[in-house]
Amino acid sequence: MRNAETILNIIRKRGQRGLPIQDAYRLLYQRDLYLRAYGKLYRNKGAMTEGATPETVDGMSLEKIETIINLLRNERYRWIPVRRIFIPKKNAKTKLRPLGLPSWSDKLLQEVIRSILEAYYEPQFSEHSHGFRPKRGCHTALREVMQKGGGTKWFIEGDLCACFDKIDHSILLNILQESFHDNRFIRLLSGLLKAGYLEDWKCARAYKRKAQTMPSQDPNDPNFRRLWYVRYADDFLLGLIGPKNEAMEIKHKISELLSKDLKLELNAEKTLVTHARNQKAKFLGYEIHTLHEDSKQDHRGWRCINGNIGLRIPQQVQKEKCAKYMKHGKPKHMPQQAIDAAYSTVSQYQAEYRGIAQYYRMAYNLHTLNKLKYVMEVSLVKTLANKYKTTCPKIYKRYNAKIMTEGGERKVLLVKVEREAPKKPLITLGE
Secondary structure, three states: OHHHHHHHHHHHHHHHOOOOOOHHHHHOOOOHHHHHHHHOOOHHHHHHHHOOOOOHHOOOHHHHHHHHHHHHHHOOOOOOEEEEEEEEEOOOOEEEEEEHHHHHHHHHHHHHHHHHHHHHHHHHHOOOOOOOOOOOOOOHHHHHHHHOOOOOOOOEEEEEOHHHOOOOOHHHHHHHHHEEHHHHHHHHHHHHHOOOOOOOOOOOOOOOOOOOOOOOOOOOOOOEEEEEEEEEEOOOEEEOOOOOOHHHHHHHHHHHHHHHHHHHEEOOHHHHHHHOOOEEEEOEEEEEEOOOOOOOOOOOOEEOOOOOEEEEEEHHHHHHHHHEEEEEEEEEOOHHOOOOOHHHHHHHHHHHHHHHHOOOOOOOHHHHHHHHHHHHHHHHHHHHHHHOOHHHHHHHHHEEEEEEEOOEEEEEEEEEEEEOHHHHEEEEOOO
């Protein structure tokens, strides 16, 4: 029996060459693919979340894998409708989005199918697409914007309206049938799509277009044109060196293409044409614009930043993050954190701040997070003072420490938990 990586490498090579897969359904008999899927899923928090049945990862066994494979061999596997709940949208607390919770067996089989589809399609996807792909993410998308966006005059901000809710299943299946010549495999996927909303299962067609011949290579020439784009899932950003009327025309043509070929709509509120220098486009939580500052010069006296892309942390981000830890304009203690040990409380504060700082590390105004750092630190100290029924100065005195970093000596809050030898003590820092 071949191992999972050998199977996926064979699929990957066929995908690279654009060759179809003939017996995809039989690949679902390979036990090693399920073990690989289990290795990816069992640590996730959702692995212990029940779907429409009480089944979770807790009951996982080799016998369960064999049961799934035997049902597939006899073409008797039936998808269970997902348990659907609604959760607040990340940036709009008053709006809800649906979330499907599949049963564990369905989730396991979905991961096996996803690994097969990813192995085949990943080599074919556009290099400008970054969402839900191996070794890619928000930062790789933003890095490409910075690399490709020099001199951009207009941004076209794009957002698909309820993309994963409204995507046409018949179009998805037709795309799959072009490359997977296996009716049983297609029927299985068709049954999956008909079973209900499927979380985090995304299949996109890689449309490749040859670059048009440009009329000029001189950016100062009025006939010079350049267009670039970057996509992350259902959000995309295009940059144009050219006049506004052409940017508007591109937006209109994109809308027509999506409506005609994929039966999808652009979100009118979020799909905007933005002046790159005087305004700021919004993409993946950042504000993006072209820089212009004549006073910034290099050692030769040349203006060095004009036309480059700048990434900013929006003011609203800091306000929203600070608001969680403030009351009446001042940092507050967090009662729900006071029930934990000091080590856990400091670790949680530090993890949240570090996550925000790491995500926005590409912004040139990263220093604006200093206010959030101060608010969270004071909130942490007040929480610990409330927990131990003491004062903030005494908390600083108890946990104050100095550490050496690359930038020199720094003051931090340090919590140390001693453990029996030979285990090393647990240490966490509130920076």
